[in-house]
Amino acid sequence: MNAPDTGLLKQHLIDPEICIRCNTCEATCPVGAITHNDDNYVVDAEKCNFCMDCISPCPTGSIDNWRTVPRAKAYTVDEQFGWEALPAELTPDQLAEAGVAAEGEADAAAEGPGGALGASASSSAFGGAEAAAAPGEAAFNSAAFNASLPPWSAAHAYTNLYGPKNPTTATVVGNVKVNEAGTENETHHIVLDFGRMPFPVLEGQSIGIVPPGADASGRPHHARQYSIASPRNGERPGYNNLSLTVKRVTADHQGRPVRGVCSNYLCDLKPGDTVQVIGPFGTSFLMPNHPRSNIVMICTGTGSAPMRAMTEWRRRLRKSGKFEGGRLMLFFGARTREELPYFGPLMSLPKDFIDINFAFSRTPGAPKRYVQDLMRERSADLAGLLKDEDTYVYVCGLKSMEEGVVLALRDIAQQAGLSWDTLGAALKREGRLHLETY
Amino acid sequence: MSSINYTDKIPNNVDLSQDKALQRALEHWQPNYLQWWHDLGPEGSQSFDVYLRTAVSVDPQGWAQFGYVKMPEYRWGIFLNPREEGREVNFGEHKGEAAWQEVPGEHRANLRRIIVTQGDTEPASVEQQRHLGLTAPSQYDLRNLFQVNVEEGRHLWAMVYLLHKYFGRDGREEADAMLQRHSGDADHPRILGAFNEKTPDWLSFYMFTYFTDRDGKFQLCALAESGFDPLARTTKFMLTEEAHHMFVGESGISRVIARTCEVMNQLKTDDPAKVRAAGVIDLATIQRYLNFHFSVTIDLFGADESSNAAIFYNSGLKGRFEETKRDDDHRLQGRTYKVLAVQNGQLVEREVPMLNALNEVLRDDYIKDSIAGVNRWNKVIEKAGLPFRLVAPHKAFNRKIGALSGVRVSPDGRVVSEAEWAAHEREWLPSAEDRAFVASLMGRVVEPGKFANWIAPPVMGINRQPVDFEYVRFN
Numbered sequence: 001m002n003a004p005d006t007g008l009l010k011q012h013l014i015d016p017e018i019c020i021r022c023n024t025c026e027a028t029c030p031v032g033a034i035t036h037n038d039d040n041y042v043v044d045a046e047k048c049n050f051c052m053d054c055i056s057p058c059p060t061g062s063i064d065n066w067r068t069v070p071r072a073k074a075y076t077v078d079e080q081f082g083w084e085a086l087p088a089e090l091t092p093d094q095l096a097e098a099g100v101a102a103e104g105e106a107d108a109a110a111e112g113p114g115g116a117l118g119a120s121a122s123s124s125a126f127g128g129a130e131a132a133a134a135p136g137e138a139a140f141n142s143a144a145f146n147a148s149l150p151p152w153s154a155a156h157a158y159t160n161l162y163g164p165k166n167p168t169t170a171t172v173v174g175n176v177k178v179n180e181a182g183t184e185n186e187t188h189h190i191v192l193d194f195g196r197m198p199f200p201v202l203e204g205q206s207i208g209i210v211p212p213g214a215d216a217s218g219r220p221h222h223a224r225q226y227s228i229a230s231p232r233n234g235e236r237p238g239y240n241n242l243s244l245t246v247k248r249v250t251a252d253h254q255g256r257p258v259r260g261v262c263s264n265y266l267c268d269l270k271p272g273d274t275v276q277v278i279g280p281f282g283t284s285f286l287m288p289n290h291p292r293s294n295i296v297m298i299c300t301g302t303g304s305a306p307m308r309a310m311t312e313w314r315r316r317l318r319k320s321g322k323f324e325g326g327r328l329m330l331f332f333g334a335r336t337r338e339e340l341p342y343f344g345p346l347m348s349l350p351k352d353f354i355d356i357n358f359a360f361s362r363t364p365g366a367p368k369r370y371v372q373d374l375m376r377e378r379s380a381d382l383a384g385l386l387k388d389e390d391t392y393v394y395v396c397g398l399k400s401m402e403e404g405v406v407l408a409l410r411d412i413a414q415q416a417g418l419s420w421d422t423l424g425a426a427l428k429r430e431g432r433l434h435l436e437t438y
Numbered sequence: 439m440s441s442i443n444y445t446d447k448i449p450n451n452v453d454l455s456q457d458k459a460l461q462r463a464l465e466h467w468q469p470n471y472l473q474w475w476h477d478l479g480p481e482g483s484q485s486f487d488v489y490l491r492t493a494v495s496v497d498p499q500g501w502a503q504f505g506y507v508k509m510p511e512y513r514w515g516i517f518l519n520p521r522e523e524g525r526e527v528n529f530g531e532h533k534g535e536a537a538w539q540e541v542p543g544e545h546r547a548n549l550r551r552i553i554v555t556q557g558d559t560e561p562a563s564v565e566q567q568r569h570l571g572l573t574a575p576s577q578y579d580l581r582n583l584f585q586v587n588v589e590e591g592r593h594l595w596a597m598v599y600l601l602h603k604y605f606g607r608d609g610r611e612e613a614d615a616m617l618q619r620h621s622g623d624a625d626h627p628r629i630l631g632a633f634n635e636k637t638p639d640w641l642s643f644y645m646f647t648y649f650t651d652r653d654g655k656f657q658l659c660a661l662a663e664s665g666f667d668p669l670a671r672t673t674k675f676m677l678t679e680e681a682h683h684m685f686v687g688e689s690g691i692s693r694v695i696a697r698t699c700e701v702m703n704q705l706k707t708d709d710p711a712k713v714r715a716a717g718v719i720d721l722a723t724i725q726r727y728l729n730f731h732f733s734v735t736i737d738l739f740g741a742d743e744s745s746n747a748a749i750f751y752n753s754g755l756k757g758r759f760e761e762t763k764r765d766d767d768h769r770l771q772g773r774t775y776k777v778l779a780v781q782n783g784q785l786v787e788r789e790v791p792m793l794n795a796l797n798e799v800l801r802d803d804y805i806k807d808s809i810a811g812v813n814r815w816n817k818v819i820e821k822a823g824l825p826f827r828l829v830a831p832h833k834a835f836n837r838k839i840g841a842l843s844g845v846r847v848s849p850d851g852r853v854v855s856e857a858e859w860a861a862h863e864r865e866w867l868p869s870a871e872d873r874a875f876v877a878s879l880m881g882r883v884v885e886p887g888k889f890a891n892w893i894a895p896p897v898m899g900i901n902r903q904p905v906d907f908e909y910v911r912f913n
Binding site for chain 1: 441445499500505506674689807817901902903
């Protein structure tokens with residue numbers, strides 16, 4: 001997952017001032033990248049594959065250190081053996097001197113080993129597969145609580161700048177797989193650049209992609225809708241681009257083999273290819289702007305794209321010194337850790353920035369865990385947030401999750417002595433509960 | 439089979455439910471354990487929700503899962519590292535044979551003794567630390583104490599499992615006896631001396647977790663080399679947990695030193711009396727605590743010459759630290775090692791057969807590791823620009839076991855008379871006044887993000903949580 005062509009490396013290092021030399025990391029590392037002498041424990045940049053296995057067993061946190069360096073000038077094992085403290089991060093000027101572009105990539109890489117793709121959660125769009133499904137009806141009428149208005153502090157969204165009859169053209173500038181190779185749910189992170197064409201977007205909005213060609217009856221394909229996975233100022237800040245995260249669909253809902261028309265088209269695109277885009281869409285699934293608002297994000301697999309966008313925007317604002325007050329809490333479900341997109345980058349986000357809870361439903365030998373199970377486990381914290389009028393809740397993922405999630409919210413509220421009738425109605429009325437399931 | 443079955447009464451990754459007799463025996467032991475925890479575990483803390491680390495599998499992703507747990511509901515269980523295919527006995531006269539999955543009859547008594555001795559230390563430290571929660575310098579430290587406590591409890595489980603599964607009735611009796619002996623109990627003390635010492639204050643606790651838990655690391659490393667495969671796999675996983683205990687000690691002392699240096703610089707003084715008057719622990723007192731805990735702990739490695747150590751090694755039961763990384767014949771016949779003795783009133787080195795000196799080999803490895811950490815503490819003082827340096831005392835200082843017991847040796851390694859010892863003892867070891875002073879600083883601080891005056895905040899929180907995170911919910 002590390003950035004392949006930028007010349008930059010997010011080098012994994014151990015802080016010698018904090019490390020207690022307990023050997024846990026060396027004993028854990030599956031590829032033998034960690035070694036030691038009498039002074040220090042160090043990571044060999046040639047061998048480290050960013051699997052992150054060493055991170056959580058380390059009792060001190062010293063293992064979780066990263067420095068952006070020119071790939072050709074990575075700190076050697078011998079250099080690290082001699083350290084008494086970690087070196088300072090190289091400045092953009094120093095990186096430029098070394099002949100590598102720091103801007104953008106360095107910023108994105110700064111949060112972890114996700115390399116040029118940067119931080120935070122993501123996955124594909126509404127219908128990460130094909131259909132752009134609208135929220136529908138279910139037995140427990142969870143959809144009844146879905147807000148049709150945005151949060152009061154949301155920025156104004158532009159919509160429908162480009163329709164099916166006048167799509168705009170975007171150029172693919174990146175296409176990388178973002179979960180582990182060999183998993184059934186292969187997921188890609190695709191960056192589209194709009195050049196000089198206006199395409200203003202907000203987190204939570206979506207766009208339509210018009211796949212080339214025609215369907216079986218000879219009609220041009222319909223556009224397919226995907227949530228935007230990047231924040232308002234671009235996947236690369238300051239550039240007119242955005243990202244999508246797309247799951248390659250190879251089977252239909254009944255498990256019969258079928259090639260997803262648009263997802264396979266997108267996953268196979270190469271940098272330099274162009275695509276036809278319509279949109280943007282969405283006026284209510286938008287994030288609050290005011291600095292003390294809390295965001296609770298609940299998603300499964302491919303429903304995490306808007307969560308990534310919101311998380312990344314908050315991360316950028318936080319870096320600039322704003323938004324210290326609001327809390328971020330993420331419940332993210334996938335079948336296995338390997339199938340979960342952006343696992344590594346997510347794990348490297350600071351704990352005091354975002355409270356991340358993973359639910360894996362198909363980990364061999366472990367009981368199935370779903371997002372609503374985790375929500376119930378964290379009911380004390382969720383109840384506290386639900387009592388706060390500055391809390392906004394976003395749900396995105398498979399249709400089947402919606403009812404369980406809203407029921408869990410109801411139960412948590414009621415156990416905390418809140419009336420769901422009152423709270424649920426307020427969440428809807430005030431634009432504080434948003435459901436996007438497909 | 440790395441993930442842990444939490445649906446059984448006793449969480450495990452050893453297919454316990456396939457062995458009904460064993461399962462019943464352990465389920466019979468469990469209520470006694472819980473009663474012991476209730477009676478002698480951390481005082482006054484049974485209903486707190488503590489942000490604890492629990493293993494859900496023994497692989498890297500699974501073993502460090504964090505969440506709020508009440509300590510009595512902690513999922514104490516039996517977790518073994520995955521079996522390594524084709525593992526062999528790597529040292530001693532059985533070198534090259536397949537590692538044993540069952541206890542070899544001829545080594546049964548010795549193995550049981552090793553496991554009982556190791557197992558006895560685990561509940562002992564919980565007992566020694568039981569009152570410390572009442573004087574925690576912060577919520578962060580309180581959480582760390584409780585994490586150490588529950589894991590020591592789990593390490594007892596690990597040893598009890600081995601006793602029950604592989605040693606029949608004797609094993610069950612030994613497992614019962616571990617809950618009968620208590621630290622410092624005049625009639626039924628713990629087996630090893632250091633585990634009957636009091637841990638009355640947090641400076642002692644940090645010293646204990648730095649020095650004595652480091653003894654645990656070296657003993658566990660030596661057992662992780664064992665030809666008896668279940669013991670090796672159990673202790674390997676215990677080592678991952680033990681690392682946190684040493685971290686608590688090393689960073690704890692480091693924070694005490696950092697705070698002391700800060701105050702010394704503020705007041706521009708190195709006068710211990712003025713430093714103490716400012717409510718922090720003077721560096722000389724820290725040095726005396728260090729001398730005490732270092733010397734008491736190195737006694738845990740046993741006599742310098744020991745035929746038991748030779749037998750344990752020869753028969754493949756207990757290896758050396760990093761045995762398989764060493765570049766020798768792993769049999770050690772005909773090799774020698776230097777141990778200390780007193781001749782004509784002076785310390786001298788004697789060559790003895792290495793097999794008989796294996797306690798000393800392990801002790802020396804431990805000493806090297808310990809001193810490296812003392813040097814890291816010195817970096818904190820150095821950074822503050824102060825000339826004081828902490829020093830590990832000489833190996834012969836204040837020894838109660840082996841050839842050096844009963845000989846008076848100064849911290850810098852001179853054999854001294856009884857009179858000189860008496861004249862300097864208060865400079866070298868903590869006096870009653872030192873202990874009373876340290877005790878006077880112990881007051882409970884539990885507001886998130888607040889720390890007692892005598893200790894600096896940590897560099898970072900646990901599991902990358904912020905330092906002012908609510909690590910303990912007092913309900």
